[in-house]
Amino acid sequence: MIVRPRPSLFTLFFILKGSIIMRIFPQMLFVFVVSTLVVIAHRDMPLIVPGSLGAPFALFGIAISVFLGFRNNACYDRWWEARKCWGQLIYATRGFARQSVMLCELHGESGKAARRSLIDLVIVLPHVLVGYLRPGGEQMVTPVLSPDLREAIRASKMPAEVLLNQISRQLAGLRRDEMLTDIQLKMLDENVQQMGIAVANCERIRFTPLPFGYTLLLHRTAHLFCFLLPFGFSDLLGWGTPFVSTLIAYTFFGLDALGDELEEPFGLGPNDLPINALAGVIEHNLREALGEADLPPLPQRVDYVLT
């Protein structure tokens, strides 16, 4: 994710980082070249290559704008919902740490050890989730876990679930050892359940893309529209056609490509969510709640980019 102060109006036109322009440059160039050829061809063979079909194209273009707007909205909603899921993970993990302070207050040192052991598991959870969600990501399994658990996480197809199951197992053990009452167990379990919900919702967004037919239809019509534009307006625009066509193509391809990026919010694209940094924030929070003095630093953006 790109985090930077609002640039001035002038620099605005020259920022490349985070701009979608890098991804759609080939298509824009293609539109530019086609437009130039059409202008030339139309000048030489006006009867064969038309240059003023604008009216139906305008209708077509407005229809595509409306549909593209809806798709963009849907993609943005996925992106924002994904961030909300991580927000849920953040408040559930913090809530768990906050409530578990009961163990210390009620059972002294042994409670403190039990809490420490639980929170160590919770700290690992978001890191494991990053490995699971990020395409090409690897699961980070820290040495703080027991070798068995490390192995189980590595072997599992749903590593976050292994961790949650282990947390529940430890909570049940504390209940058995009478370090937790039923109600205290239920309080802590409610936050574990929230973590499970956040994990399942992230999975949903990660592995259920927008309906492919939808994407396909809009890609195709947006591209065809842009490729046909010079036939619509070269009479009017003359040598300005390539520039105006490319500008319109920038808008349409740009929104289309941004939609693609937002559709998969857990990727590494410049507009994707910085889930790695969020996992770091959770770790920082939990270690602070444990009272550790030597906290890991909060994740910093590098060259305006937070991953």
Place this chain on the structure above:
Amino acid sequence: MIVRPRPSLFTLFFILKGSIIMRIFPQMLFVFVVSTLVVIAHRDMPLIVPGSLGAPFALFGIAISVFLGFRNNACYDRWWEARKCWGQLIYATRGFARQSVMLCELHGESGKAARRSLIDLVIVLPHVLVGYLRPGGEQMVTPVLSPDLREAIRASKMPAEVLLNQISRQLAGLRRDEMLTDIQLKMLDENVQQMGIAVANCERIRFTPLPFGYTLLLHRTAHLFCFLLPFGFSDLLGWGTPFVSTLIAYTFFGLDALGDELEEPFGLGPNDLPINALAGVIEHNLREALGEADLPPLPQRVDYVLT
């Protein structure tokens, strides 16, 4: 559901799988033929067959775009809500498995058996639900269930409810046998309630289509619009009319047909939800939570399609 890497720009135009083009090919052909006839007729009888009625048609087309956009949005929302219901089923079943580990921790072997018996029921639930929701689907009833229960599921009009009732009956039995306290029962019951909510919401989406009058109005106007297009623009477009009309028809019919497909998200169409695969994922998760070593494989897509 189609899951595939983003195709390159060039292949994008030649993908048929998942494209809506297969379903709307007849209508597109019809528009093409009508357009060609109109162009010919207009050339021969320009006074009788008009060819430049574009202005009111443009207005009509924009209005239809707006309304079609709204319908598409509503259909997409149904599809995504259906996926959310299955997400709810996933986290409720996992949560149930996670919490029920209490039984093992607190009551040893007898607790383990009780948990096993409960989770066997939960594993069957999504499979039965697939049979119930998918048009033409059959209920899968595994031999792991008792013959009585199998028969009750087969006889019932709402087989998922039979299973949920059975789960609650067993939980109440465990409460009676003092293997669960009231609060532990309530914890588990909250996830059973979530399963019941997910089931009822799936039923709602499955058996309450979009208002028929809505669908009818948009189908009719979209078709009439496309059939009338050549009368609007053949003066301008000449022999290009059939191509441009067909292109616009592709956009409008395509969105309309995609809306139809997304409206019934539990079908077997290429853009429908892979609920069979999701049931397989739940089974995998629960068996893993039970500690089984020999897990069923996760569902794989076949030819880019996950059912």
Place this chain on the structure above:
Amino acid sequence: MIVRPRPSLFTLFFILKGSIIMRIFPQMLFVFVVSTLVVIAHRDMPLIVPGSLGAPFALFGIAISVFLGFRNNACYDRWWEARKCWGQLIYATRGFARQSVMLCELHGESGKAARRSLIDLVIVLPHVLVGYLRPGGEQMVTPVLSPDLREAIRASKMPAEVLLNQISRQLAGLRRDEMLTDIQLKMLDENVQQMGIAVANCERIRFTPLPFGYTLLLHRTAHLFCFLLPFGFSDLLGWGTPFVSTLIAYTFFGLDALGDELEEPFGLGPNDLPINALAGVIEHNLREALGEADLPPLPQRVDYVLT
């Protein structure tokens, strides 16, 4: 509600049932007649009766499309929210039946009788609600209730609340008689609360229409727009004006009238919700949960219509 398989393209144009065309036929006829008169008048008195005012009308028409689209969206949301409330009623009643099996497991025959008595009340609830919500509906009060309660329901302005109060009273009685613990009572009460929420939300939708000024403004402008259309395009369209005007009027009046129908989702219109059938489904579910052998049949659609 109309439930039918997707009709073929050809029959699509000749379906009347569920089409909004029956309701807006007078207005469409009016537009047709006015258009014809305008065409004649314009031919005879082109200086007095204009025929090519299209440009500002197009702008006006697009503005109305956008606003009509928003209104339609709001009406559809009401309709869908109403269906969700009934979904909530469905899962809350089922959940209540499912949880109350505790009574049988823990207290044998006396528990069974208590459960039966509670569920008899729950079965009546949706039927009473249908009578309350459906304009012109009558409250169905079955003989299974005590005469006092029947009378109280008949006398009350909010009959569903009388039933819910009675359920809570019986639950409190069971608590007093130590057939329920506090926590078990709370579990059951949570579903009663859900029923109360569903009832209150249905009331909200039923008795709070869209702001009247909103409806009025859109009705007026949509009608004026359609009546003025022939002045805009009769120069261009000639004798085709009445047909095109009527087609556009069909779209605008149709959406407007559909909005009216969806705004009151509990009515008896062909696009309204089948709440009577849903009450039947709940009764079927609950009787099945009670273990009754002789279940009432599920509601069937008659001539594609489910009420």
Place this chain on the structure above:
Amino acid sequence: MIVRPRPSLFTLFFILKGSIIMRIFPQMLFVFVVSTLVVIAHRDMPLIVPGSLGAPFALFGIAISVFLGFRNNACYDRWWEARKCWGQLIYATRGFARQSVMLCELHGESGKAARRSLIDLVIVLPHVLVGYLRPGGEQMVTPVLSPDLREAIRASKMPAEVLLNQISRQLAGLRRDEMLTDIQLKMLDENVQQMGIAVANCERIRFTPLPFGYTLLLHRTAHLFCFLLPFGFSDLLGWGTPFVSTLIAYTFFGLDALGDELEEPFGLGPNDLPINALAGVIEHNLREALGEADLPPLPQRVDYVLT
């Protein structure tokens, strides 16, 4: 709020009550006069006063339609959310009355008195809230309350909170006197919490208007657009210009003014929410739940208007 049967098509054009036309009549008249002057000036001085600038105005008008549509949507959402908050208040108060029947069942006469005293407070709550939310409203404080409490409500800036605090204080007192267990207290408290949420959400809607810059921008552009309209189309429309301009102004000003009215849903405008009537409904419900025989009548609309 206006509640009336759908008027016939003919009367539709002559209804003033609830129509926004009364509020925007001055502006419409202004547009009419300006248009007439422009037509005259354009006829006399066509070189100085233009009359056919339609094209850029159409673009401008469509853009404003889109933005106005969004603002209207936001205002309607506020209105509907405000109604939902009152729905929440309705079901929370009813739920409280329903659950508190426990007190009667478990503790006989003393429980009945305690319940009566609690519900008397709850009955006053919505009335006090009406006084708080309605601009220029007065707080209704009934003599049923103790003088101290009456005084505290009058003195407080947040009178509803004083009542809720008093309810919680009494509940805690019942807990101390062992008339409620912890769990029963929690059940009742959950509904009190719902009331507190509804109150806070009403406050939010009442005291946080739409961003002022948003309102300002749309007011200005909509007005400028309507005042400039005659310059755009008087060539085409001639003496029809004032009529068409006024019609378009009616649509734009009407939506804008409706948005203003819906933005403050607790006012006394004809399209605002009947919160006074809703408070009466709650009082009716709670008195009925208490078993009172002599119920206050349900609020009736006067001249189609419910306040």
Place this chain on the structure above:
Amino acid sequence: MIVRPRPSLFTLFFILKGSIIMRIFPQMLFVFVVSTLVVIAHRDMPLIVPGSLGAPFALFGIAISVFLGFRNNACYDRWWEARKCWGQLIYATRGFARQSVMLCELHGESGKAARRSLIDLVIVLPHVLVGYLRPGGEQMVTPVLSPDLREAIRASKMPAEVLLNQISRQLAGLRRDEMLTDIQLKMLDENVQQMGIAVANCERIRFTPLPFGYTLLLHRTAHLFCFLLPFGFSDLLGWGTPFVSTLIAYTFFGLDALGDELEEPFGLGPNDLPINALAGVIEHNLREALGEADLPPLPQRVDYVLT
């Protein structure tokens, strides 16, 4: 946030406070100058500087309107969601104060002291949050806190979490000292959890801006569109071009700039949320709930502005 009575129509055009016009004045001036130059250049060199490219620009402008509308909607949603988070903070803090009255009722003076100590922490929470969320804000740490806690808050990167942890620690201490039962603890903890959720959601909105590529694309296209406008319509508009272009630029730049302001709802801009005032409201509420006589005054707007 600007809170003022609806201005009259005439003054509407001359309000600067809260108008976005101050921020976009340079760009509007630029458009005005460019337009004037284009008109002059077009008059002198009509073959080189075109003046009637309106058609494709109209299409482009409508597309941008649709996309800008969506972005504005997303920004407004962020702003409103931020206000909802503060609403949640309000009802959670009030709910906490209301429930904690139990301590007084059940444990007399020592309970009162414990409650006082808890609520002192809660009062500080929103003030600390303002310092955390507002760009350039400072954390207000009142002397009422213990020096250790003050130091911890100052040192922490997430100061609100430090407070919430301290609240939970004190609650657990009360549980240990048997001043709270498990269930009472759970009641209070549920509101603490709500506070934690509100805090995490505010953080989400504060630190996750809209995808930068989205903002960039719309800024660029909106600016290019406005700079190109005079080439589109100077033939038609003549010397009116600079005025009409600037008017259209006002609409587009204005919405764009408003979107920027709403995107960061915790800033100090005139359309941002008055979180400082809301923190004051919470303090007022809680002190009143404690029964303090000398309440701090409610925050007042200064020159129509509430911060």
